[in-house]
Amino acid sequence: MTHVPIEATIERCWREVATIEEAFEAGEIDREGWHRRIASLVVPAYLAGEDPRAQSGFEGTGADWEHARGLVAEAISRPGTFLDVGCANGLLMESVRAWCGQRGLSIEPFGVEISPQLAALARQRLPQWADRMFEGNAAGWSAPLRFDFVRTGLEYVPRSLAPALLEHLLSTAVHPRGRLLIGPYTEERDQTRSALSVQDTLRAWGFEPAGTLSRTHERDDRVVRRLTWIGGRARIPDLA
Ligand SMILES: C[S@@+](CC[C@H](N)C(=O)[O-])C[C@H]1O[C@@H](n2cnc3c(N)ncnc32)[C@H](O)[C@@H]1O
Incomplete structure (x- = not known):
């Protein structure tokens, strides 16, 4: 079906990201340096994007976007507020509201974005939500x-700091009865996967996944699109 290295389907800039991770783990760069180097990969590419999906770091058609990112809306079980961590140009905020609306769920979207240029682009595209798009490092x-509902990626901080990111979001941003959605991420199919799954990684970090959704990948049948969530309070059952 495809001849690209599987790592490239999982993360387009995987070689560059691996180099930045190594520099962080070796103590050659600090957190700020890590974020600066990741931003230098991401921000110019997004700003040069010719369609709103590319400005959110997504390669593909509108149908591909809905297939891949629709998992977020599927994990939303009731009306309420939704925070997109790393909202880029705000497209996912818009999409989740529309997709949930089709299921009769009214969603009020918010976003936080580390790049000032992307946060500005989001506010310019969606001026009606300008005061809901925050600039900052999640x-x-x-x-x-x-x-x-809060959605995040694990790749928004150096790998060793990802558990602290989840803990921070759970203790400051997610309602106790809410859900912290992780993904959608791309991982190898269970039958062929050699690395630990994201779900098992979360367990190893001390978080108990409360649910997972999977879909096929649009272009590469060696991998699946997946989203996992944890309840707003580890010790309070996920009542959502
Ligand atoms: C791949 S885009 C995601 C766009 C959209 N949220 C989605 O899921 O389709 C990742 C975005 O996260 C932002 N980002 C990365 N690290 C972040 C952090 N620590 N805090 C806030 N935003 C971050 C990047 O600048 C980028 O715009």
């Missing part, structure tokens, strides 16, 4: 309210 950001 890892240290003080959320102005608790959200019913």
